[in-house]
Amino acid sequence: MSTDATPPRRSRRRSGAVTLHDVAKLAGVAPITASRALNHPKQVSAEVRQKVSDAVSRTGYVPNLLAGGLASTRSRLVAALVPSISGPVFLATVQALTETLAEHGYQMMLGQSGYTNTREDALLEAIIGRRPDGIVLTGIMHSAEGRRRLMASGIPVVETWDLTPTPIDMLVGFSHVDVGHAVARFLRDKGRTRLAAVSGDDERALRRLEAYRAAALALGLAEVQAVVVPAPTTLRSGRDALAQLLERGVDAVFCSSDQLALGVMTEAQARGIAIPQRLSVVGFGDLEIAADLNPALTTVRINGADIGRQAARFIIDRAEGREVAQRIVDIGYSIVDRHSA
Amino acid sequence: MSTDATPPRRSRRRSGAVTLHDVAKLAGVAPITASRALNHPKQVSAEVRQKVSDAVSRTGYVPNLLAGGLASTRSRLVAALVPSISGPVFLATVQALTETLAEHGYQMMLGQSGYTNTREDALLEAIIGRRPDGIVLTGIMHSAEGRRRLMASGIPVVETWDLTPTPIDMLVGFSHVDVGHAVARFLRDKGRTRLAAVSGDDERALRRLEAYRAAALALGLAEVQAVVVPAPTTLRSGRDALAQLLERGVDAVFCSSDQLALGVMTEAQARGIAIPQRLSVVGFGDLEIAADLNPALTTVRINGADIGRQAARFIIDRAEGREVAQRIVDIGYSIVDRHSA
DNA sequence: GTGAAAGCGCTAACAA
DNA sequence: TTGTTAGCGCTTTCAC
Numbered sequence: 001m002s003t004d005a006t007p008p009r010r011s012r013r014r015s016g017a018v019t020l021h022d023v024a025k026l027a028g029v030a031p032i033t034a035s036r037a038l039n040h041p042k043q044v045s046a047e048v049r050q051k052v053s054d055a056v057s058r059t060g061y062v063p064n065l066l067a068g069g070l071a072s073t074r075s076r077l078v079a080a081l082v083p084s085i086s087g088p089v090f091l092a093t094v095q096a097l098t099e100t101l102a103e104h105g106y107q108m109m110l111g112q113s114g115y116t117n118t119r120e121d122a123l124l125e126a127i128i129g130r131r132p133d134g135i136v137l138t139g140i141m142h143s144a145e146g147r148r149r150l151m152a153s154g155i156p157v158v159e160t161w162d163l164t165p166t167p168i169d170m171l172v173g174f175s176h177v178d179v180g181h182a183v184a185r186f187l188r189d190k191g192r193t194r195l196a197a198v199s200g201d202d203e204r205a206l207r208r209l210e211a212y213r214a215a216a217l218a219l220g221l222a223e224v225q226a227v228v229v230p231a232p233t234t235l236r237s238g239r240d241a242l243a244q245l246l247e248r249g250v251d252a253v254f255c256s257s258d259q260l261a262l263g264v265m266t267e268a269q270a271r272g273i274a275i276p277q278r279l280s281v282v283g284f285g286d287l288e289i290a291a292d293l294n295p296a297l298t299t300v301r302i303n304g305a306d307i308g309r310q311a312a313r314f315i316i317d318r319a320e321g322r323e324v325a326q327r328i329v330d331i332g333y334s335i336v337d338r339h340s341a
Numbered sequence: 342m343s344t345d346a347t348p349p350r351r352s353r354r355r356s357g358a359v360t361l362h363d364v365a366k367l368a369g370v371a372p373i374t375a376s377r378a379l380n381h382p383k384q385v386s387a388e389v390r391q392k393v394s395d396a397v398s399r400t401g402y403v404p405n406l407l408a409g410g411l412a413s414t415r416s417r418l419v420a421a422l423v424p425s426i427s428g429p430v431f432l433a434t435v436q437a438l439t440e441t442l443a444e445h446g447y448q449m450m451l452g453q454s455g456y457t458n459t460r461e462d463a464l465l466e467a468i469i470g471r472r473p474d475g476i477v478l479t480g481i482m483h484s485a486e487g488r489r490r491l492m493a494s495g496i497p498v499v500e501t502w503d504l505t506p507t508p509i510d511m512l513v514g515f516s517h518v519d520v521g522h523a524v525a526r527f528l529r530d531k532g533r534t535r536l537a538a539v540s541g542d543d544e545r546a547l548r549r550l551e552a553y554r555a556a557a558l559a560l561g562l563a564e565v566q567a568v569v570v571p572a573p574t575t576l577r578s579g580r581d582a583l584a585q586l587l588e589r590g591v592d593a594v595f596c597s598s599d600q601l602a603l604g605v606m607t608e609a610q611a612r613g614i615a616i617p618q619r620l621s622v623v624g625f626g627d628l629e630i631a632a633d634l635n636p637a638l639t640t641v642r643i644n645g646a647d648i649g650r651q652a653a654r655f656i657i658d659r660a661e662g663r664e665v666a667q668r669i670v671d672i673g674y675s676i677v678d679r680h681s682a
Numbered sequence: 683g684t685g686a687a688a689g690c691g692c693t694a695a696c697a698a
Numbered sequence: 699t700t701g702t703t704a705g706c707g708c709t710t711t712c713a714c
Contacts, residue, residue: 015414015472016495019691030701035693045699060493065470066416067691070407070706073356077450077471086436088429095426098453102460107467109418110451112439119443126448129406130418131356152401154357235630263633269610270635289576292604294611360707371685376709386683408707411690 018061026055038063069131077132078315079109081123083139083202087232089257089285089304090138093160096308097136104316106133120146128153134315139204140164140171156318158311161302162204163330171328172310176204179300179333180211183282184219186335187252192280194222196250198241198260200231205256208284212254225250229260238263239270246273252280252341258287261297265340280341296338307331359400367396379404410472418473419656420450422464424480424543428573430598430626430645431479434501437649438477445657447474461487469494475656480545481505481512497659499652502643503545504671512669513651517545520641520674521552524623525560527676528593533621535563537591539582539601541572546597549625553595566591570601579604580611587612593621593682599628602638606681621682637679648672 024034029048037044037052044052055061069075078101082090098108111127113120124146127135132155140159141147150157150168157169162176187195195216199209206228213224225248229237238260245253255261261283268275275281275295283290283299290297310329317324365375370389378385378393385393396402410416419442423431439449452468454461465487468476473496481500482488491498491509498510503517528536536557540550547569554565566589570578579601586594596602602624609616616622616636624631624640631638651670658665 014690017691020693021691031691032693032702033700036700039693043699048699060490062466062469062490062494064411064472064691065467066407066411066472067706068693070405070411070708071691071693073706075407084436085426085439086432091426094451095453098426098451102452102464102467105467107471108451110435110439110449111443112436123443125403126406126443126446128403130448131405131407149401153403234633236633239633259630262630266633266635289600289603292575292577292580292607294607355706358707362707372707373686373709374684377684380709384683389683405707408690409709411692412707412709414690414709 017064018059020061020063023052023055023059023061026059027051073131074319075131075133076106076319077109077130078106078134078136078312079111079127079130079132080136081111081113081120081127081138083113084232085110085112087257088259088287090161092304093138093308093311096305097312098308100309100312101316104312106312106316106319124149128155131155133319134158136160136311136315140173141168142203156315158314160307160311163328167328169327170311170314170324172307172314172331173329174302174331174333176207177211179284180208180213181215182333182335183208183254183300184212184215184221186337187254187280187282187341188216188219188221190252190276190280190341192221192252194225194250195252195254196225196227196245196248197254197256198227198229198238198245198264199256200233200260201228202231205231205284208256233257233260235259235263235266239267242267246271251278252282254282254284256284258283258285258290258297258299261299261340262289262293265293265295265297275340282335282341286336290336291338293340295340298338298341299336301334301336303331356405358405359402361402361404364393364396364400364402367400368392414472415660416472416474417447417660418450418471419447419475419477419653420452420468420471420473421477422452422454422461422468422479424454425573426451426453428598429600429628431502433645434479434649434652437646438653439649441650441653442657445653447653447657447660465490469496472496474660475499477501477652477656481514482509483544497656499655501648501652504669508669510668511652511655511665513648513655513672514670515643515672515674517548518552520625521549521554522556523674523676524549524595524641525553525556525562527678528595528621528623528682529557529560529562531593531621531682533562533593535566535591536593536595537566537568537586537589538595538597539568539570539579539586539605540597541574541601542569543572546572546625549597574598574601576600576604576607580608583608587614592619593623595623595625597625599624599626599631599638599640602640602681603630603634606634606636606638616681623676623682627677631677632679634681636681639679639682640677642675642677644672 024031111123134156136158140162162173199205227241242264286299286301365372452464475497477499481503503514540546568582583605627640627642
């Protein structure tokens, strides 16, 4: 039963770029051999390796990673979700993450969720749809819906910058409660008795504040005077906050960011209040500028780059099929005692 | 129920996720109809729309954008290449870019090239391989090889933060030469005669420095005293640089970043040198902190967010098939005259 | 408005 | 070591 009608020619417009097929033809091998020459060079002969390599440079071939990812279910993409990159807090983490991933042939996708959780959901869909080999969250995911979707996706997830006994998957962080306690003790040891705080209103900073407050109470100090300012924190809000606190007769201020601390110090300087003689100031973050301010800023140091590197390692290990034994890493913190306290 | 179709001979491990096929089956339509219901809702009946939407929420379907991108040759990914995100200069640009793209359903991929051009090439390959709908460069691409590859890729490219008569494709920036001239005139108008500069050693900053130097000469002022420090610039290098400059008897300092300016001001304060009475300080970047320093910092303001938004618009326009009439946009600059000069 | 067929460019699985 | 085959999950083209 033969029909004489030729089968309809349905030509799709091809992207026009050089494909692996072209390279293979030029090298005189099958496409899969060319693929192997590029991705698993040890599996092919030196001769093939050379011919393919020549063909690549002659054609200017650039592998289509979309196609590769689809076929291999490994996208070599990792997504990072940050509240905002304009806050310098997570910068070191994102930078170390990007670098470490790049060294291993992975690319980083960046999503900003904003400090509210409203956009997080749409973003999550866009991210999961890209089938990344891993997702790194700065902070822990709180929305039940978000957690559910992430777990359902089956994609390795690393939560960072916080500690929880029930992470979605893997975790690299430190205890904000411990930090709050430690700073209160630190200031008590410096002889301060009327502690104050300026805190951004994000969840982790507030957790530090509550711990600080509780510790001060437990240490028999006066009740903590606190000013909460909207995130992201700025030098300006630090200045304004100190103005309020001074009326309440405080002798030490714990700031939830180095920016706030810089604001507090700027305002103190403008008013002729000597630091640390009349007022102790402690920051959080240990920005690069902290050490070189005058006086040098005493601050809580978190190794953000370490967090990024460890997160990258977690993801890469999983992507390469290695099981990670220890899923929770407490990166710790330290108080860098300079001259402002 | 009898056993259904025998498993395929060569079963590849399927990712296991819900596919459009599953959704279509559940909704009782063909896959292509389900696809249309999701991507071009107007092309299908309300009934189909509803059935598909139900099926999606019942299955938790998340479209595979890798597959979609491969089939449609539109990845909805945009790559941004920055020297380093730790420098806050490009932060506003990256943030605005990410946001604007997200609003239009595009995702951003971030690559850090480092301040040297060595890694740029490998990065470029990884990026082009992902077939993004656009590439945004902070700075202009100088390496001939890089330019060639970008042009050959056929991907829309936006260069930013600089001006050149020969962009690869599109351009959003401003003239660093104009900035250098303008600052020299500005300081002359303030009555300063012995101009100095502290500059990071990146290419754009040096271009501003040379223009500043030339303008001072043309204005009949003393030769500019300059200290060049390695990028990224820090508060510390600003402090050290001022120490050197003071020995040469200068009365105004143009800094290539606000961080350097903060360092200069910190050092001046530590030495009891009154600003602006004895020394004028001008920064570059107008960081958030600039306005609230004491004294408030006079600085060159670049609208980095505008650059990011405009770049995003360029890319999106191209991706949606609109031709952009004006391929070069000069975003300009302004000198924000506060109290430090 | 809906559907069947045919790939997008690549790699896993199997075979020689 | 190399090749053949059959998809990965989606959208384009063409047909009704």
